[in-house]
Amino acid sequence: MKLTFLGTGTSTGVPSIACDCETCSSQDPRDKRLRVSVVIEHGDQTVLVDTSSDFRQQALRYGLKHLDAVLITHCHADHIFGLDDIRPLNFRFGALGIYANEHAWTDIRRIFKYIFEPSHFGGGLPQVIAHTVQPNASFFLGRELEITPLEVIHGRLPVMAYRFNDFAYATDLSEIPAQTMESMRGLDVLVLDCLRFREHPTHLWVDKALAYIDELKPRRAFLTHIAHDVLHERDSQRLPPNIKWAYDGLEVEG
Ligand SMILES: [Zn+2]
Numbered sequence: 001m002k003l004t005f006l007g008t009g010t011s012t013g014v015p016s017i018a019c020d021c022e023t024c025s026s027q028d029p030r031d032k033r034l035r036v037s038v039v040i041e042h043g044d045q046t047v048l049v050d051t052s053s054d055f056r057q058q059a060l061r062y063g064l065k066h067l068d069a070v071l072i073t074h075c076h077a078d079h080i081f082g083l084d085d086i087r088p089l090n091f092r093f094g095a096l097g098i099y100a101n102e103h104a105w106t107d108i109r110r111i112f113k114y115i116f117e118p119s120h121f122g123g124g125l126p127q128v129i130a131h132t133v134q135p136n137a138s139f140f141l142g143r144e145l146e147i148t149p150l151e152v153i154h155g156r157l158p159v160m161a162y163r164f165n166d167f168a169y170a171t172d173l174s175e176i177p178a179q180t181m182e183s184m185r186g187l188d189v190l191v192l193d194c195l196r197f198r199e200h201p202t203h204l205w206v207d208k209a210l211a212y213i214d215e216l217k218p219r220r221a222f223l224t225h226i227a228h229d230v231l232h233e234r235d236s237q238r239l240p241p242n243i244k245w246a247y248d249g250l251e252v253e254g
């Protein structure tokens with residue numbers, strides 16, 4: 001299994017427009033964060049989590065050549081606004097399976113109405129095969145990649161996290177329900193939302209993320225959806241050795 005971080009930034013991206021803070025001015029490439037997204041590769045499957053607002057740039061930067069499926073966590077703009085940019089993959093490979101929960105599909109159909117109710121003549125629309133996921137209803141892509149959708153709570157919004165065999169990706173959350181905690185045991189790699197050190201109403205912050213990691217005991221953990229409060233080099237020293245700030249381009253193999 002290989003997980004590649006295409007983006008690790010909070011919704012504004014880092015640097016943030018018009019900000020001169022230490023992180024936004026940093027020359028360290030690990031302080032430059034596109035909007036959150038990962039690619040999972042296992043066996044013959046390549047799966048993208050979220051079509052971020054930076055998806056086109058990410059696909060070009062990391063040489064993405066093919067996707068077997070896209071999993072959607074939720075429909076905030078930073079996670080979904082790149083959906084139109086799957087079209088070049090459609091032109092080559094045909095329609096692409098998109099997996100999302102019922103709540104997200106309602107939003108996708110509203111935000112991208114033109115995809116589902118085409119009113120203009122001619123091609124050029126994303127071609128989507130809609131799959132609705134249910135919490136804890138696992139499914140396979142290929143023969144070796146088992147995906148378990150997991151419900152987490154993002155402020156008040158139920159959001160999907162995903163387990164891939166013994167990897168899990170859980171971004172944009174402030175609470176992990178007890179049943180989901182049970183489904184996140186025995187992980188090799190946990191990627192977890194962690195905005196910054198200070199508290200936040202809809203995201204995890206360092207103390208709360210570390211408490212969940214301490215309870216779940218994955219072998220390794222990576223923090224993502226990072227705001228400009230976090231300076232990679234300086235703030236890496238404030239984490240335990242098996243927990244790291246993720247950064248764009250980081251590859252994790254297991
Ligand atoms: Zn987000």
Ligand SMILES: [Zn+2]
Nearest residue numbers: 019021024228
């Ligand atoms: Zn800044």
Ligand SMILES: [Zn+2]
Nearest residue numbers: 074076154172
């Ligand atoms: Zn969100």
